[in-house]
Amino acid sequence: MPSPDAIEQEVRQFLKDNFPLSADGVVLDRDDSLIEVGVIDSTGVLELIGFIEERYEVQIADEEVLPENLDSIACITRFVGEKTAASNGAG
Amino acid sequence: MAPAEQLTAEALRLPDAATTAGEIAERLREVVYKDLRRRGAVVGLSGGVDSSLVAHLCAKAFGPERVLGVLMPEGESAADTLDLSNVAAEAAGVETVLEDITELLRAAGCYERRDAAIRTVMPEYADGWRAKIVLPSLLGGSRYSLFTVVAESPEGERLEARLTATAYREVVAATNFKQRVRKMLEYYHADRLDYAVVGTPNRLEYDQGFFVKNGDGSADVKPIAHLYKTQVYQLAEEVGVPAVIRERPPTTDTYALEQSQEEFYFSVPFDKLDLCLYALNEGASAEVAAAAAGLPTEVVERVYEDIERKRRAAAYLHAPPLLLEP
Numbered sequence: 195m196p197s198p199d200a201i202e203q204e205v206r207q208f209l210k211d212n213f214p215l216s217a218d219g220v221v222l223d224r225d226d227s228l229i230e231v232g233v234i235d236s237t238g239v240l241e242l243i244g245f246i247e248e249r250y251e252v253q254i255a256d257e258e259v260l261p262e263n264l265d266s267i268a269c270i271t272r273f274v275g276e277k278t279a280a281s282n283g284a285g
Numbered sequence: 286m287a288p289a290e291q292l293t294a295e296a297l298r299l300p301d302a303a304t305t306a307g308e309i310a311e312r313l314r315e316v317v318y319k320d321l322r323r324r325g326a327v328v329g330l331s332g333g334v335d336s337s338l339v340a341h342l343c344a345k346a347f348g349p350e351r352v353l354g355v356l357m358p359e360g361e362s363a364a365d366t367l368d369l370s371n372v373a374a375e376a377a378g379v380e381t382v383l384e385d386i387t388e389l390l391r392a393a394g395c396y397e398r399r400d401a402a403i404r405t406v407m408p409e410y411a412d413g414w415r416a417k418i419v420l421p422s423l424l425g426g427s428r429y430s431l432f433t434v435v436a437e438s439p440e441g442e443r444l445e446a447r448l449t450a451t452a453y454r455e456v457v458a459a460t461n462f463k464q465r466v467r468k469m470l471e472y473y474h475a476d477r478l479d480y481a482v483v484g485t486p487n488r489l490e491y492d493q494g495f496f497v498k499n500g501d502g503s504a505d506v507k508p509i510a511h512l513y514k515t516q517v518y519q520l521a522e523e524v525g526v527p528a529v530i531r532e533r534p535p536t537t538d539t540y541a542l543e544q545s546q547e548e549f550y551f552s553v554p555f556d557k558l559d560l561c562l563y564a565l566n567e568g569a570s571a572e573v574a575a576a577a578a579g580l581p582t583e584v585v586e587r588v589y590e591d592i593e594r595k596r597r598a599a600a601y602l603h604a605p606p607l608l609l610e611p
Binding site: 229232235236237238239240241243244256259260261264 | 430447448449598
């Protein structure tokens, strides 16, 4: 199971690799809203979901697609931690 | 219009629709004759209220004999699109030309590419199925709105699947052929007649980027892009757009399954969104707009955020080709 630090680093790298504003030297705080800062849009949310599902081998249900799970690096790190713990527990 | 603090659902009503129609026609004539130096207008007719109003305004501006309505249905157009387009043209007194774009779209791979993209998230989707993309309503809660494909089999079985980012982009890119092929044909007729292409977006569509770049977003002049949708309806009634068109719910007419503009893009009913957009433009608070629109304040707050988000996304659509040096 990846550590919170590892998840955070991977999420930061994913954002940097895929979203122009993030790649353009904008430094994101852990709690910055990705939508408000303009790093991702509604298609970007789909992309983020795809990344999390593929990289961490988890399924994200529609009702989990909430700002409190996905709108900042801190939220994503926590959410991915919980999802991977749950899927490991179930496995 | 009323100041923001007195905002009511009536705020968007034009005080004198006849004068407004006359002013738009006058300005349109000036722009097309003097600035663009063209001798008439080409209007793509969809059977909707916007293009029908524009055809009427063009007939008023140039005389109906200098307006060509282009009817461009395709295999997946709604059954009444063509009839309503003809009704609009007849009411405006303008000549029409029919261009069925199905074969052009097929040659471009529009349907094939789109269907392949849909099958990546819905393997059951097969020939004969009809599909549309929907965006869950903003009225429902604080979830992110996620694009979903809804498909129906020939037997009536309905399936839904969340789109991946890749599938969403591929479906949109493929269906954008429809708007771009239509615009290509409008310019064909405009070039041959020395006419201007007159665009039909209303303010909501223009502001929020509900158009395809170099598709329906392209035109030489956009005479109703400053009018809220509510005002479009008012003006349409004033200039004589037939009731059968004014009473039809707004549709994208882009996907085979019937799809309202709300489902695809706007997420709230257009009259309420219209009022929210007006309120935001006038600097009214979400509380004031909520009272006028009959919506909870937290919904209007989400609508305000969504409007700003769509504006940011629309900046790319509005941008002309950028030059790196003057």
